[in-house]
Amino acid sequence: MAETPKIRFGVVGCADIARKVSHAVALAPKAALHAVGSRSINKASAFAAANGFPASAKVYGSYEALLDDPEVDAVYMPLPTGLHVRWAVLAATKKKHVLLEKPVALNVAEFDEIIAACESNGVQLMDGTMWMHHPRTSKMKEFLSDANRFGQLRSIHTNFSFAADADFLENDIRVKPDLDALGALGDAGWYCLRAILWAANYELPKTVIALRNPELNQVGVILSCGATLCWEDGKVATFHCSFLSNLTMDITAVGTKGTLHVHDFIIPYEEKEASFYAATESGFDDLVTKWVSQPSKHIIKTDIPQEALMVNEFARLVADIKFNNARPEKKWPTISRKTQLVVDAVKASIERGFEPVQIQE
Amino acid sequence: MAETPKIRFGVVGCADIARKVSHAVALAPKAALHAVGSRSINKASAFAAANGFPASAKVYGSYEALLDDPEVDAVYMPLPTGLHVRWAVLAATKKKHVLLEKPVALNVAEFDEIIAACESNGVQLMDGTMWMHHPRTSKMKEFLSDANRFGQLRSIHTNFSFAADADFLENDIRVKPDLDALGALGDAGWYCLRAILWAANYELPKTVIALRNPELNQVGVILSCGATLCWEDGKVATFHCSFLSNLTMDITAVGTKGTLHVHDFIIPYEEKEASFYAATESGFDDLVTKWVSQPSKHIIKTDIPQEALMVNEFARLVADIKFNNARPEKKWPTISRKTQLVVDAVKASIERGFEPVQIQE
Numbered sequence: 048m049a050e051t052p053k054i055r056f057g058v059v060g061c062a063d064i065a066r067k068v069s070h071a072v073a074l075a076p077k078a079a080l081h082a083v084g085s086r087s088i089n090k091a092s093a094f095a096a097a098n099g100f101p102a103s104a105k106v107y108g109s110y111e112a113l114l115d116d117p118e119v120d121a122v123y124m125p126l127p128t129g130l131h132v133r134w135a136v137l138a139a140t141k142k143k144h145v146l147l148e149k150p151v152a153l154n155v156a157e158f159d160e161i162i163a164a165c166e167s168n169g170v171q172l173m174d175g176t177m178w179m180h181h182p183r184t185s186k187m188k189e190f191l192s193d194a195n196r197f198g199q200l201r202s203i204h205t206n207f208s209f210a211a212d213a214d215f216l217e218n219d220i221r222v223k224p225d226l227d228a229l230g231a232l233g234d235a236g237w238y239c240l241r242a243i244l245w246a247a248n249y250e251l252p253k254t255v256i257a258l259r260n261p262e263l264n265q266v267g268v269i270l271s272c273g274a275t276l277c278w279e280d281g282k283v284a285t286f287h288c289s290f291l292s293n294l295t296m297d298i299t300a301v302g303t304k305g306t307l308h309v310h311d312f313i314i315p316y317e318e319k320e321a322s323f324y325a326a327t328e329s330g331f332d333d334l335v336t337k338w339v340s341q342p343s344k345h346i347i348k349t350d351i352p353q354e355a356l357m358v359n360e361f362a363r364l365v366a367d368i369k370f371n372n373a374r375p376e377k378k379w380p381t382i383s384r385k386t387q388l389v390v391d392a393v394k395a396s397i398e399r400g401f402e403p404v405q406i407q408e
Numbered sequence: 409m410a411e412t413p414k415i416r417f418g419v420v421g422c423a424d425i426a427r428k429v430s431h432a433v434a435l436a437p438k439a440a441l442h443a444v445g446s447r448s449i450n451k452a453s454a455f456a457a458a459n460g461f462p463a464s465a466k467v468y469g470s471y472e473a474l475l476d477d478p479e480v481d482a483v484y485m486p487l488p489t490g491l492h493v494r495w496a497v498l499a500a501t502k503k504k505h506v507l508l509e510k511p512v513a514l515n516v517a518e519f520d521e522i523i524a525a526c527e528s529n530g531v532q533l534m535d536g537t538m539w540m541h542h543p544r545t546s547k548m549k550e551f552l553s554d555a556n557r558f559g560q561l562r563s564i565h566t567n568f569s570f571a572a573d574a575d576f577l578e579n580d581i582r583v584k585p586d587l588d589a590l591g592a593l594g595d596a597g598w599y600c601l602r603a604i605l606w607a608a609n610y611e612l613p614k615t616v617i618a619l620r621n622p623e624l625n626q627v628g629v630i631l632s633c634g635a636t637l638c639w640e641d642g643k644v645a646t647f648h649c650s651f652l653s654n655l656t657m658d659i660t661a662v663g664t665k666g667t668l669h670v671h672d673f674i675i676p677y678e679e680k681e682a683s684f685y686a687a688t689e690s691g692f693d694d695l696v697t698k699w700v701s702q703p704s705k706h707i708i709k710t711d712i713p714q715e716a717l718m719v720n721e722f723a724r725l726v727a728d729i730k731f732n733n734a735r736p737e738k739k740w741p742t743i744s745r746k747t748q749l750v751v752d753a754v755k756a757s758i759e760r761g762f763e764p765v766q767i768q769e
Contacts, residue, residue, distance in 0.1 A: 199630070201653040204565045204646065208662055210689070219475045257639040257763075259615060260648075271562070273644060275636060277620040283634060285565065285619075285646040287662075292562040292701075294690035295667045297660055301648075302571055306656045308671065310685075312694060317697045324671075328571070329655035331675060334428045336713055338655075339678045352697055403620075 048370060052242035052276060052369055054362040055081035055275060057143070059110050061094040062149060064265035065125045067099040068175070071354035072123065077362035080104055080121075084184060096275035099195035104286075110134055121365050123358075124148060125175075127226035127232055130155040135172075144365045145170040146358070151383050157336040158387045162380050170362045173379040174359075174386075176241055178313050180360055184245075186345060191246055191300060196327045198303030200282055203246050207241040207313060208271070208289035208294045214379035216290065222268050232271035235288035237295070238313050240389045241382070243276060243284045246307075249325045249385055252284065253274035254403045274393045304328055306355055308342065308394045321350045379407030412731055415723040416442035418480040418504070420471050420495060421699075422455040423581075423759045425509060426486045428602075429536070432715035433484065438723035441465055442481075445474030454696050461536055471495055475502045482726050486510060486536075488587035489594055493518040493633040496533075499526035505532040507719070511594035511751060514716075515620045519748045523741050532729060534722045537602055539674050540713035541721055547706060551668060552661060557688045559665030564607050564645045566660075568598040569632070569653035577651065583629050588666040591630035593754055596649035599657070599674050600748045602743070604637060607661045607668075613637035613645065616766045618757035623652060635754045659739055665689055669703065681709045683725060731757040 056072045057081065058065050065083075074080045080100045085091035088108030093105050101227035107113040114122070114137060119330040121144035126134055129152050138145050146164060146228050148227045151174050152158040165172040178184060185264075191197050211219070220226040244251070259270035271289035296314070308324040313323035351359070367373035385408075392404040417433045417440065419426050433439045435696055441461045446452035450470030456465050462755050468474040474651075475483070475498060480503035499506050506526060512535050513519040521717070526533040540547060572580070581587040582595050590597075608657050615638045622633035630652035657675070661668040669685040676682035687703035712720070728734035746769075753765040 064696070067697060070695060118613065134597065185722075198654070201650060202567065202569070202634070202648045204567070204648070204660070206660065206662065208563070210664060231532060240622060254620060256617075256620075256642050258636050259617075260642050260644065262482070262642050271642070273563070273636075273646070275619050275646070281621050281623050281632070283619050283648060285634070285636070286528050287563045287565070287644060287646070287650070289662075291660045291664065293665055293667045293687065294692070295660075295662045295687075297669075299565070299567065299656070299658055299660070301650075301653045301656045303569065303571060304654055305654065306654045308658075310669065314696060314698065316702050324653065326656075327502070331655070333590070334431060335425070336428060336715065337675065337679045342624045342671070346466065356696065390636065 051366050053077060053079040054120045055079050055114065055118055055353070057082040057084060057113045057122045058112055059084050059124045061085045061090050061124045062125040065123065067096050067354055068123050068125065068344045068358065069088055071352070071358045072294045073099045074351060074355035075359035075362060077366060078358050081118060082107060082113050084110050084114055114138055114143060119143055120369065121361065123309065127220045128153055128229060129226050132160050135161045136164040139170050142168055143172060143207050146173050146175060146361050148175040149237045151387055153228055155387050155391050157383055162384065169368065171361065171368060171373065171375040173361045174383040176238065177353045177357045180357040181315065182323060183315070183323060183347040184348050186347050187309065187323050188271045188305060190305065190325045195304065196277060197305035200246055200300060200302050202282070203243055203298065203300040205234040205242045205286045206288065207238050207296050208292035208379065209294040210292060211290040216264070219399065222264055224266050224268050228268065229390065229394065231288050231290045232269045232272050234389060235290070236272065236286065236392060236393065238384060239286035239288050241386045242298050242312060243286060244389065245384065246298070247278070247282065249382055250278065251385055251406045251408060252278050254405055255389060255392035255396055257393050257401050261397055272393065272397060273402065274396065307340065318352045319350065320346055322346045330341045362370045372395055411495050412727050414438060415481045415726045416440050416479055417471055418474045418477065419428060420441040420445050420474060420483050420485045421487045422446045422451050423486040424714065425503070426484065427459050428715055429484050429486065429719065431538060432713070432719045433764040434460045435712060435716035436720035436723060440718050442479060443468060443477055445471050453637045475504060481730060482507060482722065486655045488581045489514055490587050490589060493521050496522045496524040498531045500531050503529055504533060507534050507536060507722050510598045511590055512748055513628070514589055515752050516748050519745055520559040523745065526736065530729065530736065532722065532736040535744040537717045538714045540674065541718040542682060543710050544684060544708040548652050548668060548670065548684050549710050551666065557666050557686065558663040561607055561643055561661060561663050563643070563729060564604055564659065564661045566603045566658060567649065568596040568599050568657045568752065569650035571653060572651040582627055585705065588601045590751065591653045592628045592649050592753065593633050593751060594730055595755065596651070597633065598649035598747060599749060600649050602747045603659050603673060604647060605743065605746055605750065607659070608639070608643065610743055611639065612746055612767045612769060613639050613764055614747065616753035616757055617764045618754050618762050620762050622758055633758060635757065656738045667703065669760065679713045680711065681707055683707045695764050701766065704732040
């Protein structure tokens, strides 16, 4: 059987994150770097030269030109969120499969425009939430799904913060209301909310209430915020995200029988291995002066880093559509949309003075 | 110089926790087990025999009789919270120093009755929050107070849960409205709130809002709950406590420059050593595929377990009053009262349908 040809990627925009994902495309067995487009042809050329594109790669001075290249199968789109609806819809119309940076959209209405375009053109949509593709994530999920080891999820806390420098806080697209109006909520909060939904088997919470005093910059973009999420069955979640605190990224999930701790869930400490801590039926000694068992550390190795695994999974789905007439996989846009719904609810709660917001699917 | 005589302890009540603290009194260099009192003389005798009391120890068939023993310097009082105000006030009136189990009282009004009695009788009041006395706690505080390593606290999450068995959920005093009406909030939540206040240098939050859907038993006692706390300066805290989830006890404190993680803050995994994780100015490599530095693990050894250190610190203060005419140390009742104020605020928020409650000192 002949080997399936690689999926040819076009990178739409030269954002910093595009460097990492271009390297990931180069690493992913099922993908190949085919083209890069920027509003400046010089910038595109410099980007291609610096980021492992082959000599044969196409370099375009506009996004439209890249999207018109019939050899491009799929695009990776790291544009500012405010531009997603325009360019992702156009890409879908041009029959390009879309790997879209998170947050997918500024709100679920825009999200729905994007997914409608992808569905009507038969192209795959996936967001750029890399940690979903690390083998550690499925190992953690096995633990959370194990009635004997973890039981039922009862509470979960997630956080993601990093201490942005003065240049970031002044100039990064993520602090600009016309580019990434969701600020830290869309950037860092997206991961926290995805982790909560992931742990809750993507069951949407009933009620979302933002924490008081989120920090905003002078033009009203969120620099830090958080929320509490409640489900009908009594499960609760809290999260906090920030551009103003030391780099931290935790999931603490507590079930009736077990506990999961992970401290580097978005970007693992190391590229080739990652760990988490699992505890089951923890308890004290008779006099309650120490624990009888401690959480166990689980280490998961991976030869291919998570961003390349993401690209490869996306390329696998695209190849299945291209060569086997498969339908686009609904799982990825479905969980993206749920994440977007909860992001929207947190934003709405902040805007309504921290009122409870009911989630409606 | 003659050695200062040991402080003679009377244990008022034979609750399960009294076993641990009796052992701690025996271990504490400045303290001695002198007497135990129970409503049943047989129970008191059996307790003394089983818990390392010397043959000379007094055994009383009522709490009053123990409090009338002129040789008792100090009492340890593990009675149900609903009985604290009666017996702690009587103990103070009898000039006994009072080491009182937490929660100190059912509400701050009762707390104030207890502290007024202690102050007017010149006796020391301290609550039984053992982890405050572990040397790890002061090491963690050094880290949190270090402007270069931790910066300013911005967010903190704490939790404490344990999976109570059917017998506990049916019969323990902590699920009885007439004995420990604060349930999981007073028992497990007390630690979570103390940890938050401790990390915030005991600055009271401005606003407390309980999480929705706390779990209550059939007679209305809290089995699980949580809250968000906000300060004027934008700091935020969240906590969750439960009798219905796997044993878990974390502090995750994030500052502008550093992060603290500890997973066994109330009862250390081991009796003779305990650890925490500290990170400072954490960051990624250039391509954001891994961290350039990981949190460092700090291990603190102690020959004497934290409960004995607590007893010893209490005995030191009592000895200073008894032999050196010192005044009672205000630090301990002050932080107890602040903890009680926040416990009350969470309770009030639950009772008012999760409305924000302003804290007034």
